[in-house]
Amino acid sequence: MDWNSLGAEFVVVGMYTAGSDGNLESSVLLFNVADGGRIMGKHYTGYKREDYRSLSHRIADDIYKAIMQIDGIAGTKVVYISKRGNYKEVFLIDADGENERQLTNDRNLNVLPAWGANSTEIYYTSYKDFNPDLCGVYITGTGSWFISRRAGINMSANYNEARKLIALTLSMDGNSEIYTLDRQGRNPQRLTNNRAIDCSPCWSPDGSLIAFTSDRSGSSQIWLMSGGGGNERRLTKSVAYADSASFSPRGDKIAFAGQSSRGGRFDIYVINVDGSGMQKLTRGEGDNENPSWAPNGEHLAFASSRTGQYQIYIMDADGSNVRQLTKQGENYSPDWSPFFN
Incomplete structure (x- = not known):
């Protein structure tokens, strides 16, 4: 031949x-x-x-x-929320869009899943006990447990393997603030202290920084602070609204969902950690939200309503080669797995 x-x-x-x-x-x-x-x-x-x-x-x-000369993603997985009927449950799917399986059966409202310790645990918020509590489940779909059941919201968990800590949003003190907990939900440490709403934390890979959403400047924007709190600084300045920060595996870029004008469509953006080089990756095909990096930094998963109902998509890191991952139900809030050992 x-x-x-x-x-x-x-x-x-x-x-x-x-x-x-x-x-x-x-x-x-x-x-x-x-x-x-x-x-x-x-x-x-x-x-x-x-x-x-x-x-x-x-x-x-x-x-x-x-x-x-880059690790591939064929063996990785994406966790997300799927609405089937009246309930929202945690689902898992291979990165090629096959082998979809349901992890929770809470028959309730579950939101915002995230990969946890050892790449074998998923953390998510559930309303099954009439409060937005932080729960965990193994990727086998077994062994569901409560992590944090504090009064108010226990939401937006993001685990850092280097620090062995969960960053999350708690409102137990009467306001939405960023805290850290250990895997068992113990030793809460408050990192923000502002009358504004602070939420949706995301660790840098080495645990030295946390990106988060705050409306302290008048509208929701992406901010950065040190991994132990302090040294807070605004990152996004040229969009009307920004949320859902996601650090790249190399720690040099942050993907987020933003609006170029208030009330407009949400699109996926990428910006350097120093605030330079912002790029818009999607352009007005429905709303595009909740970006999550592939562990090799070459792709992004995100949720989009471009077909009329939300589905999970993946695209190359420059916004090209968009592929639909999910096809059943309505699907939200993807989080791409680390590499499995």
Whole structure:
């Protein structure tokens, strides 16, 4: 086969065997068409027949890294809220839009899921006990528990693995403020103290900074502060409204949802941590909200109403190559997983 005449740059050659014991094995070779050199050669074992998707994701990610020198996202997942009937439950889906599964069955209103400790836990807010309480559930869908049941809101959790802390919004003191808790919901530390509404915290990867939403300047904008509180400074200044900050995995950029004029459509923006280089990634196709970075920093997940009802989409980090991820129900508030070990 003359691969050059077909415009191919790389060729993958692979084979697999399915043993009578139910185990899968696969061998994969990757070649550079230009010089015929072998780029990658790997043999995969230890997969059950029912784990064929995990095996294919592993192969895809290894090929991607061999070519691009960046970790692939085929093996990652996105957690989100799905409205089915009268209830909003926590759902999980693979990054290719397959293998959707329901994690909670609270038969109530659940909102704002986020990845938690060890990439095996999901934290979310539930109204199942008649108060917006912070709960946890394992990604297997088992072992739901309460984390924080303080009076008022317990919402917008964001876990940082480096600090082993949850940043969240609490209103137990009568106003919406940013706090940190440990995984068990203990040792609350108040980080903001302002009469304005402070909410929706997001850690930088190393835990040195927290981005959050505040209306202390008159309208909701993205602010930054140190990871332990203090040194607060406004980040967004050229949009009418900004919310839902998400730090990039490299810690150099923040994605957020914003309005260019009050009452207008929400779009996804990206800005450098120093406040420079703001870019608008979506442009008026419905409302576009709740951005979340892929763990390799090359893609973003977000919720959009562009088809008439909210669905989860992913796009490249420059706003190109938009793909719809979910198709059933109405879906909100995606949070992209870290890499799994």
